[in-house]
Amino acid sequence: FLALLSLPVPVGGPQTYMEQENDWDRDLLLDPAWEKQQRKTFTAWCNSHLRKAGTQIENIEEDFRDGLKLMLLLEVISGERLPKPERGKMRVHKINNVNKALDFIASKGVKLVSIGAEEIVDGNAKMTLGMIWTIILRFAIQDISVEETSAKEGLLLWCQRKTAPYKNVNVQNFHISWKDGLAFNALIHRHRPDLIDYDSLRKDDPVTNLNNAFEVAEKHLDIPKMLDAEDIVGTLRPDEKAIMTYVSCFYHAFSGAQKAETAANRICKVLAVNQENEQMMEDYEKLASDLLEWIRRTIPWLENRTQEKTVNDMQVKQEDFRDYRCVHKPPKVQEKCQLEISFNTLQTKLRLSNRPAFMPSEGRMVSDINKAWHNLEGAEKGYEEWILSEIRRLERLEHLAVKFHQKCAIHESWTDGKEAMLTQKDYETCTLSEVKALLRKHEAFESDLAAHQDRVEQIAAIAQELNELDYYDAASVNARCQKICDQWDVLGELTHKRKESLERTEKQLESIDELYLEYAKRAAPFNNWMEGAMEDLQDMFIVHNIEEIQGLITAHEQFKSTLPEANKEREAIQSIQSEVQKIAQSNGIKLSGGNPYTSITPESINSKWEQAMAMVPLRDNALQEELNKQNSNDTLRATFATQANAVGAYIQAKMEEIGRISIEMNGTLEDQLTNLKEYQKSIMSYTPEINKLEGYHQHIQEALIFDNQYTSYTMEHLRVGWEQLLTTIARTINEVENQILTRDAKGISQEQLYEYRASFNHFDKDHSGALMAEEFKACLISLGYDGEAEFNRIMGIVDPNGSGAVTFQAFIDFMSTETTDRDTADQVIASFKILAADKNYITADELRRELPPDQAEYCIARMAPYTGPDAVPGALDYMSFSTALYGESDL
Secondary structure (H helix, E strand, O other): OHHHOOOOOOOOOOOOOOOOOOOOOHHHHHOHHHHHHHHHHHHHHHHHHHHHHOOOOOOHHHHOOOOHHHHHHHHHHHOOOOOOOOOOOOHHHHHHHHHHHHHHHHHOOOOOOOOOHHHHHOOOHHHHHHHHHHHHHHHHHOOOEEOOEEHHHHHHHHHHHHHOOOOOOOOOOOOHHHOOOHHHHHHHHHHOOOOOOHHHOOOOOHHHHHHHHHHHHHHHOOOOOOOOHHHHHHOOOOOHHHHHHHHHHHHHHHHHHHHHHHHHHHHHHHHHHHHHHHHHHHHHHHHHHHHHHHHHHHHHHHHOOOOOOOHHHHHHHHHHHHHHHHHHHHHHHHHHHHHHHHHHHHHHHHHHOOOOOOOOOOOOOHHHHHHHHHHHHHHHHHHHHHHHHHHHHHHHHHHHHHHHHHHHHHHHHHHOOHHHHHHOOHHHHOOHHHHHHHHHHHHHHHHHHHHOHHHHHHHHHHHHHHHHOOOOOHHHHHHHHHHHHHHHHHHHHHHHHHHHHHHHHHOOOOOOOHHHHHHHHHHHHHHHHHHHHHHHHHOOOOOOOHHHHHHHHHHHHHHHHOHHHHHHHHHHHHHHHHHHHHHHHHHOOOOOOOOOOOOOOHHHHHHHHHHHHHHHHHHHHHHHHHHHHHHHHHHHHHHHHHHHHHHHHHHHHHHHHHHHHHHHOOOOHHHHHHHHHHHHHHHHOOHHHHHHHHHHHHHHHHOOOOOOOOOOOOHHHHHHHHHHHHHHHHHHHHHHHHHHHHHHHHOOOHHHHHHHHHHHHHHOOOOOOEEEHHHHHHHHHHOOOOOHHHHHHHHHHHOOOOOOEEEHHHHHHHHHHHHOOOOOHHHHHHHHHHHOOOOOOEOHHHHHHHOOHHHHHHHHHHOEEOOOOOOOOOOEEHHHHHHHHOOOOOO
């Protein structure tokens, strides 16, 4: 009878319905086993719908004869109202009711051939079964659509897809593929694994398998039992229509849940991305705030220029600064690098998920951090230069202070008693010879006074320099210097007055001892020369290189070369005194005292000469020790220079090499990332050489070496170069990681990435690693873009900061955007609409039922109340929430 049914396409109709099944032999339609299966299956299928109206049928060919339950069945499955049935018991009433049902079926695009109301009213089983099958086809199977197939093919493809992972299941049709029951169990287990222990089923026990599936479906899925296990197993080929009817119930039972699951998964994915991005934003803000606060606290310390009193105090500051450089700053360099990497990664993820770009809080942009860091390094450089300058100043001050007090002590020792001597009036009672002697003695004193003028001027000059260099004890220095200068003026005035007094009496005194006078005149300058020599031999010296110490040694050797002549002068002076003694002895003269013209005795000359000669070897040893020290310092300079030149060349070579690598990278992105990390590891293995150089630099500073003629590199220059090298390789690695993120998120193939790299390098004429505006414009023209306005629009996307350059990452983002699709606000709204059962709002209970707890609460906390005309208490606006996720409105 089913061969009489046909479902042709209506002329000009909008739909194509399932065509007639012609794949089995007409004679087989009378197979009683198939008819039995169809009766049971179709009866159960009809009752699964009629029970919604509170009724059912027992005999399919008898209970539809009056047309009443047939019309009721059509109303239930279509959701539409049929014409009012006739309640009479006569045959004509029944025929009219059945015709109304058949007319309704025909109105749905089904053309019934050779099925009339009379056959249904007469209880023709085959015609009745054929009519029910037509209804099942139209309302249960025809609307099934899987990929580009529909109806029977769509249902078969759905079964094949769902059962593909299960062993011993191979669905190829709707008859013998279902005989062992495993396919039914696989369908249930695929959607509800908690209902069936699939691994416990055996292929050789089909009755148990079938009954298990039928019972579980009826108990837990609300699918009535439409087939008998024994009938299916006992039939060579089970009825295809019965199997299709039963399987279609599984499709309708599971398809609704699948749509909700898909919608929930889409929302979960979108919310997970948003939550992760928000966490990254919070982490960036905290890290940026902490780093800026550290810089804010550190700069005032580096700008503090409080002067210390001694070199030791300044060296403590220098040690604190070295501790800052080696201990406190390196972790902050790492934090700054990590901050830039996190910012770039976050922006990449936001672009990939179609979110608006992240704008940090005011004052926490990467450019703000770089500016603060630049200020920190400027303060750092100025502080180090100031420390070195202060150490030099304090060394000079200490040297000058010692020299000042030495000269003052010598001068004060010389002036002691001079005022009393100049103010005495001994000449009033002296003889002529004694007066003449006093006059000559005074002339010798004047000579001595003039010789000491240079020392007084030196003392004043040193005091002035100590004041100019801001010596901390300048007050006591000034007081002592002023006292010496005042005393010197007094001595000058007293000397002038005594000379006038002696000259007045000179006319009355004639006897002069020429020999004493000659002794005094020669002894005084010689004695002064010896005191000057002793002062020079004890003089401290500070030198900074070999040339300076060699100059001192040369001067000392020249001094030693004058000693023989000086010794002759000493012996000549001593011979004068010997001549005096000889004359006195030969003439019987008794000398009443020493030389009246000078207080310098031969014993004192000999004593000072011996002291001076003892100081010469001490001076030799001191100069030799300083020469050895300067030789050692020169060795330190050479050692540092050798290491510095090697490190500088290494950093320069690696910086150039990284520049080439970033342009000429080959292989997959994962290979490039692996190679870059290995390259980074090889660079980090050079750290001991940097530390070795830092050790040499510390020795240089401890030795107070301030220049180095063997190299042009400074430690500061090499530190900056090393930090730039580490930052550059870290940025290059981050660029490749972002390219991997872009490739995976956008589905870009490795070949496309190669094409992007080739295009980028082709237009990167200057090999700078970025496309300048004109280069990128040429690239756009090659891609078919034209017009200045279009170029400016695209440039605003790939270069939002207006730097005038397009990085490779921005180039990839632009190219991938042109070729890939992305989640949109409309797609998320459509997903929420499914969860909300087509309502314009959604409730908190619906969100908690469909989404994981944390993401459900995330939505509830951020969704605004729904205010539409159909709003209910607690309604939430999912549309504004979805647009806000993509930056199209404020969340």
